[in-house]
Each structure stands twice: as structure tokens, then as C-alpha cells.
Amino acid sequence: MSDLFGTPSDPPQTSPASPSLFGDSLLRPAAAATPAAPSPPPYRVLARKYRPHSFESLIGQEGLVRTLTNAFASGRIAHAYMLTGVRGVGKTTTARIIARALNCIGPDGQRTSPTISPCGVCDNCRAIAEDRHPDVLEIDAASNTGVQNVRETVIEGARYAPLSARYKVYIVDEVHMLSTAAFNALLKTLEEPPPRVVFIFATTEIRKVPVTVLSRCQRFDLRRIPAATLAAHYAEIAAREGVVAEPEALALIARAADGSVRDGLSLLDQAIALAGDGPVTAEAVRGMLGLADRSRVWDLFEALMAGRLAEALDLLAEAHAAGADPGVVLQDLLAVTHAVTRSKAVGSAAVSSAMTEEERARAPRLAERLSLPVLGRAWQMLLKGLAETNEATDRLAAAEMVLIRLAHVADLPTPGELVRRLIGEGSAANAAPAPSPPGPSRIPAAGTPRSAGSHAVAAVAVPAEAKVASLPSPRSLEDIAALASAQGELRLASSIRAFVRPVRIAEGHIEFRPEPDAPRDLAPRLAAFLTKATGRRWTVAISTEAGAPTLAERDRLRQDSLRARLAQTPLVRAILDAFPGATIAAVREAPAMAAQLHAGAAGDPEAADVVFDDALEPEDTP
Numbered sequence: 001m002s003d004l005f006g007t008p009s010d011p012p013q014t015s016p017a018s019p020s021l022f023g024d025s026l027l028r029p030a031a032a033a034t035p036a037a038p039s040p041p042p043y044r045v046l047a048r049k050y051r052p053h054s055f056e057s058l059i060g061q062e063g064l065v066r067t068l069t070n071a072f073a074s075g076r077i078a079h080a081y082m083l084t085g086v087r088g089v090g091k092t093t094t095a096r097i098i099a100r101a102l103n104c105i106g107p108d109g110q111r112t113s114p115t116i117s118p119c120g121v122c123d124n125c126r127a128i129a130e131d132r133h134p135d136v137l138e139i140d141a142a143s144n145t146g147v148q149n150v151r152e153t154v155i156e157g158a159r160y161a162p163l164s165a166r167y168k169v170y171i172v173d174e175v176h177m178l179s180t181a182a183f184n185a186l187l188k189t190l191e192e193p194p195p196r197v198v199f200i201f202a203t204t205e206i207r208k209v210p211v212t213v214l215s216r217c218q219r220f221d222l223r224r225i226p227a228a229t230l231a232a233h234y235a236e237i238a239a240r241e242g243v244v245a246e247p248e249a250l251a252l253i254a255r256a257a258d259g260s261v262r263d264g265l266s267l268l269d270q271a272i273a274l275a276g277d278g279p280v281t282a283e284a285v286r287g288m289l290g291l292a293d294r295s296r297v298w299d300l301f302e303a304l305m306a307g308r309l310a311e312a313l314d315l316l317a318e319a320h321a322a323g324a325d326p327g328v329v330l331q332d333l334l335a336v337t338h339a340v341t342r343s344k345a346v347g348s349a350a351v352s353s354a355m356t357e358e359e360r361a362r363a364p365r366l367a368e369r370l371s372l373p374v375l376g377r378a379w380q381m382l383l384k385g386l387a388e389t390n391e392a393t394d395r396l397a398a399a400e401m402v403l404i405r406l407a408h409v410a411d412l413p414t415p416g417e418l419v420r421r422l423i424g425e426g427s428a429a430n431a432a433p434a435p436s437p438p439g440p441s442r443i444p445a446a447g448t449p450r451s452a453g454s455h456a457v458a459a460v461a462v463p464a465e466a467k468v469a470s471l472p473s474p475r476s477l478e479d480i481a482a483l484a485s486a487q488g489e490l491r492l493a494s495s496i497r498a499f500v501r502p503v504r505i506a507e508g509h510i511e512f513r514p515e516p517d518a519p520r521d522l523a524p525r526l527a528a529f530l531t532k533a534t535g536r537r538w539t540v541a542i543s544t545e546a547g548a549p550t551l552a553e554r555d556r557l558r559q560d561s562l563r564a565r566l567a568q569t570p571l572v573r574a575i576l577d578a579f580p581g582a583t584i585a586a587v588r589e590a591p592a593m594a595a596q597l598h599a600g601a602a603g604d605p606e607a608a609d610v611v612f613d614d615a616l617e618p619e620d621t622p
């Protein structure tokens, strides 16, 4: 949504809504110029005045124009078009241009076929532009979600020939809002399209449109318009309006428009109104957008990363007083984090044209000082903090809490650094003959996010020699689950782990008590699978005895005991002490350690015993 330092939507409306503590010199005149009215009159002026009426004036959508030109030239008119793209990118504008292109009869009224360059002066062109053509109907699906409306206005109406135009055109905006029933009704019409009827659908959420409908449409993805293209467009409009505007001011507007011509034009309108008879300056636009001076955001980031909390809080208060929303400040910090991280990762290739000179200089300087893990941590904390701030009733307080946390961890090592540091110290100390626990390096990374493959832990307890021999004739529930996984029966395997309480297992026979929510056909499926997989008849019986815990339960118990034991080891204790509130989320083995462990388990059993007993033995995922 928001661009670098940009506030995404209608900033002039958000800034009065977020109370500014100490008033603001730049915003007040704006508010005065457009008293109370949420949509000031100038908005309509530019966006309407420069609304494209032909494909040539449609900026940034060359691909669409080329495809349509070719299609029209060869007389291939689709029955339905699907226009998709983000808000404000020009979907309905494009739809209207297509409607005109289909129906233009030329200035002399003699044209008999669609044209890629509608004249704009004939009756049809004018009526469509003014939204009063009887054969071009625009429907907002967001307000016509009922099947009845679509049936009446579109499907019934489509059966009649156009009154005066060449094609009857139905423009359905936000088509993804239609109900399933409405889509089904529509689909019938699309399957046997009436002659001389064209549907133009527009949507911001293409994934919500049923594939059956999509497959009957010619689809166009309208691109988000690049900031540079927008800025050039606005420069041209400003020139035509006789308004002097600083290039940086236009660049700021283009960035805040976030790919939408329309949004940017409304901002330009406001900037012009704000400037009065004077030039549109970058400073004024920045104030209007509620943006803190960008260099101040960089100052804030630097203060945070250096742990200078008081300075950081002052800077936040200053931005807030200038009308910046606390959430926007956090977004700006995210953008700075991103810019610095990019600079760190790819060096000078990270320089983007959207950056000012000063930022181009500052990003690499900061990148030199900060490590990737530290930047990653800042990113995570800001993201989380932004979500919190957006939910908070007191947004400023919430944002302050985020900054305090950030400044607080600034001088803390990342977990990775800490482990390395402790290991370094530990092994130096352990060089003494004292029989200290060997190899803290054998401890798997703690506090790392739970791995997706936690299910795989189930296969652990199989003795190594049994594992090889037992695959064709499973003897334990673990064997059976592993066999199912190995043969690609993943759903069965997960059912076995979650729902089977084993009562008795012998070769060719298994008795279990299913969990209450087990699939009904679990027993027959299991029997069929085992019989097929082992080449021997298996009987599967449901028992009323309590049975042993399920594999999933055992995994959980194992994880709990692992966690409890890990928490007692000196290294992990040190980590937990260093990060108050940290918990061990899951215990996972690191690949490098696994190899070490296997070697260790065979050659030097003691080495592996200290932290890992059999319950801790790393799994071999089958």
C-alpha cells in the first residue's frame, strides 16, 4: 500500500483525524482551504479534466493497448473482458474507453466497425463519456451483490439487442463481490453469449473470481504505474495548468500515489490549492502528506540502532506534533530498514531512483555498521509493532513502546551472536581437564521457530537395526506411520499419528482405540494399506481399551521434556537470562549437528548422552 515514506490513502483526511499535539503550521492552511468538506472541489477538477478518453492518453498500460489494438484490427472482439489491478489504476476508465472503442461511429457517423481510437465527438462517444448511454451500463457489484440484481439488470437485459449502439456493454465493477448464485447465473450467459453484448468486468481481487468465469474472459492485468511515469505525467499536467511545481514535490506525490494516477491527481489538486498562487514546493507537499522530513526518519532510525532512546522518543514526538501518524512513522522506519538491508545485501545495486541524494549516502554508511541479523530483527520488531500500533487506542503510546523495545535490544547481541560468543567462551573454559559437559555445540538451536516438519519426529524411536529390516513388516505404530509416509500416504500417516491409540500390535494384526474425531474409515483404510504395503493380510480391530498415547501426544511430551531439559543446560539458561521473556518454542536439530551426532553416537556414546538421550535422538525422516 504505502510507498517509501508515503502515506497510502487520503493523507489530508487522516492527519486531522490523528490529533496533533502541538498543532501544525503546514496543515492548518490546508484545513482552512478546504473547510470540513472531506472531498474538496479541486479533486474533481483535475481527475475529471484529465481522465483519459482514448488509449493513447492511458499511461503506463502499453501491453493492454497493444493487445487490444491487434484484436480490434483483426476483428476479434471478445464477449467478456476481465480487467484486474490495484485500486485506482484505471480499470473503470479503461472499461469506458473500451465501450467507446466498440461503439464509436466517427465524427461523420459513417464508421461501421470498432476502432482503437474512438473519436470522442460522435453521439456514442459523448454519451458514454457522460455516463448516459442507454446501451452502456455500469454496475457496481459491491452494491448489487444479490443474484436478483444481476439477473434483472444484466442477464435479462442482455437478451435484448442494443438500442442505438453497435454493442451493448455491461461494465461490472468489483465483480468479485458477486454471490456464488450470481456468478452461476452470469456463467450461463457467458457460456452462450448473446450477440452484440460485451461484458467488461473489473476487479481488485482476481483470486475471488471463479475460474469458470475467468476462463471465459480475455484478461488484462493493469500494471501499477511506476512512480517515475506518474511524476512525469503530473509534471505535464502541472505545466498545462500553468502551475510551477518542484520536481521533488511531484516525485513525493507520485510516490504517495502508489501506482494510482487518480490518487496522485487528487493529491496534486490539494497541493495546488495549498500553494495558492505560489509554486508547489516539496516542503509543503511533505507537510500536506503528513510526512516527517525524510532525513528525520533516518535520524530516528540511527538513534534507535545506537540505543539512544531519549533522542528517538524526541524525534517521534516531533514527527507526531508535525501531524505524522505514529503508524506512518513506523512504516517509514520499515522502509529505512529495508533500504539499509538492501544496501547491505547487494551494495550499490540497491540504490533506487526513489531515494534522495542524502539517503543514497546514508544507507551504505548504516549498512556497514549493522549486521544482517540485527536488521532482520529490527524489521520483525517493527512489523509486529506496526500491527500493535494499528490496533491500539493510543497509537502514539503504542509506537513509543515499539521504539523503546527497539532501542533496548539495539546493544543486545542477536541469538546467533550470543550462541557463538558463549560457545567461544565455553570451549576456552572447557579446555581445562574439568569434566564439564562436552560440546555445547551439540545443543540444537533453541528458540528457533517451530519447523514445519514437526510431524516427522514420530519416526524417532525405532532402533536402528530394526528400522532397515522392519520396513516391509512393521512392528510398531511408528513403523506403520513411517511406512505410510514413505509410500506417499501422507493423510493416512497423519491420521495414524493423530488418532490411533495403540492397544496391541503384532505382525499382521493391529488393535487400537480411535480418538473421537478420527475419520470413520480409518480402520478399513489402514487394513487395506497394510495389506497392500506388506504383501500380507492384516486384521485391524477397534478396541474399547484405553490404549497407549497417540504418536502426536508422545511427540508433544517428548518436546516438553526436551524443552525442560534444555532449559537447564548452562548455555540455554544463559540465553534465556539474556532475553527476558524468551521461551524455547521448539527443539530442532541443525543439519550440521545431525552429522556430528550420528558420528558421535556411534563412536563416542558419552558425547551424545549428555544432552541427547534416545528420546532426543534426531529423527531420520523416512
Ligand SMILES: [Zn+2]
Binding pocket: 103, 104, 105, 106, 107, 118, 119, 120, 121, 122, 123, 124, 125, 126
Ligand atoms: Zn466516436
